[in-house]
Amino acid sequence: MRDGIPEIHRAGAELVIVGNGGPSFAAAFREDFGLDGPLLVDPELRGYRAAGLRRGRVEALSPKLARSAARALRAGHRQTGVEGDAWQLGGAFVIRPDGSLRFRHVADHAGDHARLDAILAALAPDAPAIEESTRPSLLQKKAGELLGRVLDPTIVLSFDRNGFRTHALTFDPEDLDVDLHGRRCLITGANSGIGYETSLALADLGAEVVMLCRSELRGEEAAERIRTQTGNRRVSVARLDVSDLASVRVTADALARDGVDMLIHNAGVLPEQRQLTRDGLELCFATHVVGPHLLTRLLAPRLAESPSGRVVWVSSGGMYTQRLDLHDLDWSERAYDGVRAYAQTKRMQVVMAGSWAMELAGGAVSVNAMHPGWADTPSVRISLPGFHRLTRAILRTPSEGADSVIWLAASDAAGALTGKFIFDRSPRSSHYLPFTAERPGDPERLWQLCERLTARPSGDD
Amino acid sequence: MLATAFHFPGVSARMRLSTRLAGISLSDDQGRPVRLGAVWADKPVVLVFIRHFG
Numbered sequence: 001m002r003d004g005i006p007e008i009h010r011a012g013a014e015l016v017i018v019g020n021g022g023p024s025f026a027a028a029f030r031e032d033f034g035l036d037g038p039l040l041v042d043p044e045l046r047g048y049r050a051a052g053l054r055r056g057r058v059e060a061l062s063p064k065l066a067r068s069a070a071r072a073l074r075a076g077h078r079q080t081g082v083e084g085d086a087w088q089l090g091g092a093f094v095i096r097p098d099g100s101l102r103f104r105h106v107a108d109h110a111g112d113h114a115r116l117d118a119i120l121a122a123l124a125p126d127a128p129a130i131e132e133s134t135r136p137s138l139l140q141k142k143a144g145e146l147l148g149r150v151l152d153p154t155i156v157l158s159f160d161r162n163g164f165r166t167h168a169l170t171f172d173p174e175d176l177d178v179d180l181h182g183r184r185c186l187i188t189g190a191n192s193g194i195g196y197e198t199s200l201a202l203a204d205l206g207a208e209v210v211m212l213c214r215s216e217l218r219g220e221e222a223a224e225r226i227r228t229q230t231g232n233r234r235v236s237v238a239r240l241d242v243s244d245l246a247s248v249r250v251t252a253d254a255l256a257r258d259g260v261d262m263l264i265h266n267a268g269v270l271p272e273q274r275q276l277t278r279d280g281l282e283l284c285f286a287t288h289v290v291g292p293h294l295l296t297r298l299l300a301p302r303l304a305e306s307p308s309g310r311v312v313w314v315s316s317g318g319m320y321t322q323r324l325d326l327h328d329l330d331w332s333e334r335a336y337d338g339v340r341a342y343a344q345t346k347r348m349q350v351v352m353a354g355s356w357a358m359e360l361a362g363g364a365v366s367v368n369a370m371h372p373g374w375a376d377t378p379s380v381r382i383s384l385p386g387f388h389r390l391t392r393a394i395l396r397t398p399s400e401g402a403d404s405v406i407w408l409a410a411s412d413a414a415g416a417l418t419g420k421f422i423f424d425r426s427p428r429s430s431h432y433l434p435f436t437a438e439r440p441g442d443p444e445r446l447w448q449l450c451e452r453l454t455a456r457p458s459g460d461d
Numbered sequence: 462m463l464a465t466a467f468h469f470p471g472v473s474a475r476m477r478l479s480t481r482l483a484g485i486s487l488s489d490d491q492g493r494p495v496r497l498g499a500v501w502a503d504k505p506v507v508l509v510f511i512r513h514f515g
Contacts, residue, residue, distance in 0.1 A: 013505040018487065020512075026490035040487040040495055047497060048510055050481040090512045095501045099479035102505070107512075119507055162485075 004116040005037065011123035013094070018042050046162065053091045053106055094122045100129040158424070159317055159373040160394035164403070167424035175411040175425070180207035183306075184259055185409060186299070188212045188242050188292070189267030191222040193377030194314060197402035198264060198409070199235070200226050205410055207262070208234040210255065214241045214267075242267045242291035243277050245454060252298035260302040262409045265292040265349070266314040270383035274336035281453070282330045284338070288345040289352060289446075294454040296356060300365075308415045309365035312408045313353040315421075317371045319346035323436040326445055338383075346371075348446060350421055350430050351438065355447045357419030366415055368408050369430075370422040375401025482508075 008015050016038045019026055026041050042048060092114035094103035103122035105114035121127060158167065185202050189195040190211035203209045203226050213219030219237035226235045240251040242265075267287060275283040281290055296303075296311060303309035322343045328334060331341065353369035360367060374380070376395035381388045388395070407425050408414045414422075421430040431437055483498030500506050 008507050011505075013507055014500070015507045015509065016500045018508065018510045020510075023488065023490050023492055030490060038495070038500065039490045040497075041490060042487050042510075046485050047482060047487060050485055051478060051510060053510055090510045092507065092509045093478065094505060094507055095479050095482075096505045097501055097503060099477060099483070099501075101478050103507075104478070114509070123505055123507070 007120055013123050018047050020045055051091055053089055102127050102129060104130055161396045164373060164396050164400045171425055175407060175413050178205055178410050180205040180410060183261040184208045185262040186210045186212055186260060187264040187266055191218045193379055193398050194372055194402040195266040196222055197399045198405045201406045203232040203235050204230045211237045212240040213237055243283055243286040245279050245294055248291050248294045252295055256299055256302050260299050261306040262310040263299055264312045264409060270342045271338045274331050284341040284345040285329055289348045290450055290453050293450040303365045304363050307364060310409050311367040312405055313349045313369040314405055315349045315369045315371050316346040318343035319350055320432055322347040324351055324438045324442050326442060351443045351446055354419045355443055366418040368417055368420045368422055370404045370408060372401035
């Protein structure tokens with residue numbers, strides 16, 4: 001390839017080499033191969049992975065490569081065999097400024113190199129673009145069947161940890177350089193996954209955190225870990241089953257004795273079987289929509305007193321597949337589908353966040369929904385084991401999934417947003433599929449339904 | 462239902478190699494960050510991923 005550089009330049013193109021070792025080996029490589037063009041290092045193989053390059057068995061080092069290894073060694077760089085991932089295979093691509101792909105070579109064994117003449121032919125102005133197949137690999141296909149049911153089909157790629165790391169490049173690190181002393185935060189489903197990570201982060205920033213958990217025992221274990229890790233003693237547990245309206249009333253009354261600055265609706269459930277709560281509500285609907293609505297209603301007066309009240313609804317990308325649908329909410333007229341019930345009520349959360357933003361507009365309370373992307377949390381492991389098995393390598397960490405929750409609750413920047421749907425710290429469309437737009441009047445009907453379902457029974461005062 | 466996810470027009474656009482690579486930031490051999498999308502911004506690029514240095 002080095003011999004082809006003048007010809008590549010004559011064709012008006014640049015040669016950019018990416019290697020998977022560290023910078024010191026790049027320097028040795030540059031010298032030995034007499035390169036003066038761009039040379040990039042990718043020890044984490046992010047580019048290799050995104051380019052779909054394979055990993056395979058390594059053959060013996062070529063004499064040339066052995067020389068640069070020896071040189072690196074002489075220069076004082078420790079060399080144990082091969083720098084970088086020894087199993088990584090290479091590839092070559094021609095990409096034009098419009099992003100079109102004109103040449104692709106993916107090595108399938110060591111020593112399988114792209115042909116220079118083919119690359120030069122691809123640099124001709126009239127070379128055809130390679131039609132990029134959107135056909136998924138077998139793995140993607142299997143994952144897609146599962147994923148597609150619960151996840152956003154159009155920004156599917158950005159949901160994974162690479163998406164987070166890409167989006168994170170645009171984050172302002174000062175956003176979370178905040179002191180939350182004197183602020184009180186309530187989080188449902190706080191003992192594991194995203195709820196736990198959020199509790200940990202907010203406690204670390206100095207907030208008083210009340211972890212609302214169904215199990216006081218599991219909650220207390222989690223709270224103690226957070227107290228130990230952060231040194232913040234103002235981390236407590238209150239028992240709450242958000243799917244149970246009586247439990248919501250009891251706990252909210254107790255919580256409302258002190259101020260509330262942040263309320264995070266994080267608790268979630270994905271049942272296999274249809275279950276009705278004591279209130280006669282389908283479990284997803286009760287947990288994700290009706291219970292949170294009541295909790296918000298009961299705490300709204302305290303939130304309104306906060307200098308910067310925040311309500312965050314932790315929704316899911318699965319909601320993108322669903323149109324708000326108020327028909328047969330208790331699933332009595334059709335076979336139960338837990339994934340659908342989950343995604344449908346996650347859509348409702350986005351709609352309800354919008355309605356609550358309007359309800360509280362004019363004050364200092366911001367209300368937003370968000371989705372965490374695909375994170376490796378206990379809920380995903382338990383509720384979607386097949387999905388978890390297939391995608392575990394690309395799942396975000398729980399703390400990456402929690403990032404936007406923390407940002408919405410804590411940052412000054414987020415205080416200016418209300419009624420938005422956030423992913424990776426940015427407002428996103430809550431619709432990517434045309435058939436998911438709400439029918440006129442449905443958001444209002446959902447609101448009225450929640451109001452009706454959570455009204456205190458008469459004579460109960 | 463949404464195995465169709467992968468046939469949705471928005472997805473195929475996003476699945477272009479250039480799109481997948483564009484946001485990735487690597488370092489040059491001087492340690493300076495280089496966003497891959499920038500390397501083909503002005504002219505065509507022959508992007509070669511080698512097996513390894515060394």
